[in-house]
Amino acid sequence: MSKTPIWKSISLSLTSDIAEGRYQTGDRIPTEAQLAAKHGVNRHTVRRALSDMAKQGLVHARRGAGVFVAARPTDYPIGKRVRYHKNISASGKIPGKQILSLTTRAADEAEADALQLNTGDPVHVYDGLSLADGQPIGLFQSVFPALRFPDLLKALQDTQSVTKALQTCGVSDYTRISTRLTARAATATQALHLHLSEGAPVLFSTGINADPDGNPVELGRTVFAGERVTLTLNED
Incomplete structure (x- = not known):
C-alpha cells in the first residue's frame, strides 16, 4: 500500500x-x-x-x-431534515447552487429501487454544484420520479431549490429516510468541478428523501470536497 x-x-x-x-x-x-x-x-x-x-x-x-x-471547513449537518440553504446559512456562509444539467432519462436499477419504480421508468435528473461563499463544496445529483412530478424541471430551473421545487409540485415536506457515507478519492472530473487535485479525499453521500406518507421523492448523490466540509450527524 x-x-x-x-x-x-x-x-x-x-x-x-x-x-x-x-x-x-x-x-x-x-x-x-x-x-x-x-x-x-x-x-x-x-x-x-x-x-x-x-x-x-x-x-x-x-x-x-x-x-x-482564508476559511474554515463548512459544518454540514446530516439528519432527518437535510436542507442545503439552511445548513450553509447556519454555518455563517452564503449558500449557492450552480445548475450543470437538468434532464429526463430512464431510471437505472439502483435508482428504480431507491424510488420504488421499475427499471426504465422516466426520472428527472438535476446535476449541479453546491457553493458556500462562492466556493464549490459539493458536486451533486438529485433524481426524482418524473411521472409524479412532470413539471419539476421547470421548477428547479426557476428556484434552484429542491425544497421549493417540490413544494410547487405538491410536496409540502420531506425527510431523510436513509443516508450512506463513504470515503473516496476524487476522479479527474470531480476534481475539476470542485477545484481539487485528482485523487484528493472526498466524501460520497447517498440519501433518500420521502414525503410525509413515506413515498420516496428524491435520490440524492453528493461528492463533498473532503477538506472543505465537516459532516455532522443531527438527530432532528
Missing part, C-alpha cells in the same frame, strides 16, 4: 487544526521555517503543502506578512 506523501500529511494536519478551531479565519499560521522544523522536513515540502491548501481555498499568502487562514 502506498504511503501518504509527507507534504499531503502536513496539509491534512493543518486542515484539521483549522477545522477544530486552533486557527480562526484571518489568523496567521506558523511560518515555513517553523512548520519545517516541527515536521522534520525541508521548506520545499512545506511550501508544497501550503500551495495545496491555497488551491483548496483554505489559506492565502500575503507578501511579506505570511500565510493566513
Whole structure:
C-alpha cells in the first residue's frame, strides 16, 4: 500500500487544526521555517503543502506578512431534515447552487429501487454544484420520479431549490429516510468541478428523501470536497 506523501500529511494536519478551531479565519499560521522544523522536513515540502491548501481555498499568502487562514471547513449537518440553504446559512456562509444539467432519462436499477419504480421508468435528473461563499463544496445529483412530478424541471430551473421545487409540485415536506457515507478519492472530473487535485479525499453521500406518507421523492448523490466540509450527524 502506498504511503501518504509527507507534504499531503502536513496539509491534512493543518486542515484539521483549522477545522477544530486552533486557527480562526484571518489568523496567521506558523511560518515555513517553523512548520519545517516541527515536521522534520525541508521548506520545499512545506511550501508544497501550503500551495495545496491555497488551491483548496483554505489559506492565502500575503507578501511579506505570511500565510493566513482564508476559511474554515463548512459544518454540514446530516439528519432527518437535510436542507442545503439552511445548513450553509447556519454555518455563517452564503449558500449557492450552480445548475450543470437538468434532464429526463430512464431510471437505472439502483435508482428504480431507491424510488420504488421499475427499471426504465422516466426520472428527472438535476446535476449541479453546491457553493458556500462562492466556493464549490459539493458536486451533486438529485433524481426524482418524473411521472409524479412532470413539471419539476421547470421548477428547479426557476428556484434552484429542491425544497421549493417540490413544494410547487405538491410536496409540502420531506425527510431523510436513509443516508450512506463513504470515503473516496476524487476522479479527474470531480476534481475539476470542485477545484481539487485528482485523487484528493472526498466524501460520497447517498440519501433518500420521502414525503410525509413515506413515498420516496428524491435520490440524492453528493461528492463533498473532503477538506472543505465537516459532516455532522443531527438527530432532528
